[in-house]
Amino acid sequence: MACGLDPRALVAEVGLPSDCLDEPDLKVPARLVCHLLEVAAARGGEPALGLRMAQSRQLSNLGPLGLLVRDELTLGAVLEALVQHIHVHNEALAVRLEKTGNLVVIYEEIVGVGEQPVGQASELVVGVTFRILSFFLGAGWRPRLVCFSHRASATLRAHRAFFGEAVEFGHQFNGIVCNGADLDAPNPAADPVMARYSKRLLERELGPDSRFSERVHQLVVLLLPRGHCRVEVVARHLGVDRRTVARGLSAEGTSFSELVDELRDELLSRHLEEGRGPLGELSVLLGFSTPSAFSRWHRTRFGVSASQRREVRTDALRTGRP
Structure with missing residues (x-):
């Protein structure tokens, strides 16, 4: 590894299988991958590790999707x-x-990893998307803005x-803002016949085990900070329609409100872990219309106020107690 680290030793340390370095199509837990990136960045003294990895990514790294x-x-x-x-x-x-208006926002969020920090993984993901855009728009293309929710x-x-210069941190989302006209850029190497063939391959890969709740979960994480996370919007x-959403989730043993609350739990824990922003801002990120609505939800769900919980967490970090 360019940072002077032993990748196989790191992979083993975080609990990933050793063959994940040799098998590009092997699926591994996202939580462990995010942890690996954070550990590697810290030990290698490379705060932009995710970006360095993104620099070498090609369409072929997307596998069949590429x-x-x-x-x-x-x-x-x-x-x-995509x-x-x-x-x-x-x-x-x-x-x-x-x-x-004349802008397009590409929102990209990592979900299902609990309290695990995702700064390096987010920079890798957004970096790869930027590489894909540059592949079609040219090496000199620059977005209007690149946003990250973690601290710089x-x-x-x-x-x-x-x-480019338009990079900002501490936003409500991770993603890229570009001109709407950019999306009209033609692909000179396009082959519609191959595109249809590749789409059929991808649809077959979904298989009978793909879960409806996973699709809903992905939409919830993207809609929540925008204040649009309602079942009819997801539907x-x-x-x-919303009844189809309810039936699909019920068949998998859950409901829309349960999915939303579970995601709020995960995002809130992550925000508190990173010490990000005042609680009033967190209430917006979690999709509450007012801070008081967030306070009522938190006290009902956890039995304490959000400020009390943050004080306990801050004290634990200061003293080193779990």
Whole structure:
């Protein structure tokens, strides 16, 4: 490894199988991968480790999904394909597009990893998306803004060299803002016949074990900070009605409200772990209309106020107690 670390030793330390370094299609727990990236960045003294990894990524690293996006007609079609099929490549990654006036926002969030910090993984994911965009728009293309929800490292030199000057931290989401006109960029190497073939391959990979709740969960994590996380909105994104969502989740032993509360638990724990932002801001990130609504939910769910919980967590970090 360029940082002077032994990758096989690190993989074994965090509990990942040793063959994950040799088998690119081997699926491994996202939580352990995020932990591996954080450990490697700290020990290697490389705060931009995720970006360094993104620099070497190609479409081929997306596996079968790379075959599909390579042959789509426009960049807009490429991004739509990523949104629709990213779970085949990475079940812990949720991607959503939102068009606002002349701008397009690409939201990317890592889900299902509990309190594990995801700063390095988020920079890797956003970096890879930037590489894909540059593949179609040219090496000189720059986004309007690149956003990260975690705190910035000591220096932004590597981030600005990679993305350009428009990089900001402490946002409500991870992702890229670009001009809407960029999505109309044609792909000169497009092959619609191969794109249809690749899409059929991806749909077969979903198999009979793909879970409806996983698709809902990915939408919830993207819609929650925007204040749009209602069952009817999720249903519209899935192309069904709210009763179909309720039936699908019930068949898998859960409900929409349970999924939302579980995700709020995970995101809140992560925010408290990282000491991010005042509680009023956290209430917005968790999809509550007012801080008082967040306070009522927290006290009902945990039996204490959010401020008390943060004080306990801060004290534990200061004293080193679990």
